[in-house]
Amino acid sequence: MLLTALALSATLQFDCPPGIETRQQLLTTPEGWQGLSRDQEGKPSQVLSHLLANLALFDGEQVQLKPDNGDNDELHYWSLLGNNLRPLYLVCHYQDTALTLQQALPLGISYCRVNQGDPYDLRGLICRK
Known part of the structure; x- marks a missing residue:
């Protein structure tokens, strides 16, 4: 029970x-020429919406880390980080x-999964951690 509590407390x-x-x-x-902007439904619009398509884990800001289980359809995970x-990131x-969002993760993380x-x-x- 104590080990479970410790494991859960370190989950981020x-x-x-x-x-x-x-x-x-x-x-x-x-x-x-005249330029026009249209949304995904073809209506004139200045604002376009984009849904989350994928994510990646980077070491520093330049090197993308490959998941431990490769490029298959399983739930990706990274260990020994x-x-x-x-x-x-x-x-x-x-x-x-082509726009992305990035967030720095706290130092000391040892494992991540999607x-x-x-x-x-x-x-x-x-x-x-």
Whole structure:
């Protein structure tokens, strides 16, 4: 019972925002043309919505870490992370945009797994120190 309580107390959850809103705009308009912005339904709009599509774990800000169980369809996990000298970052990728969000994780994390309710309900990471 005490071990279970200790294990649960060291569990940390980091969830990506489920969606972001962006604005796409032409920086220059070619002569004789008019630029329009439309949403996913084809209606004129300045604001576009993008749902969370994927996530990644980075060592520092430049090196993406490959999951221990590779590129398969299983729930991805990463272990032995506590030896890193650089901080880990959760990077959230969104549909139909090159924009990402990133969040530095606390130092000392030794294990992370994807937090996913079902194959179509990606949320973020659950980690342990």
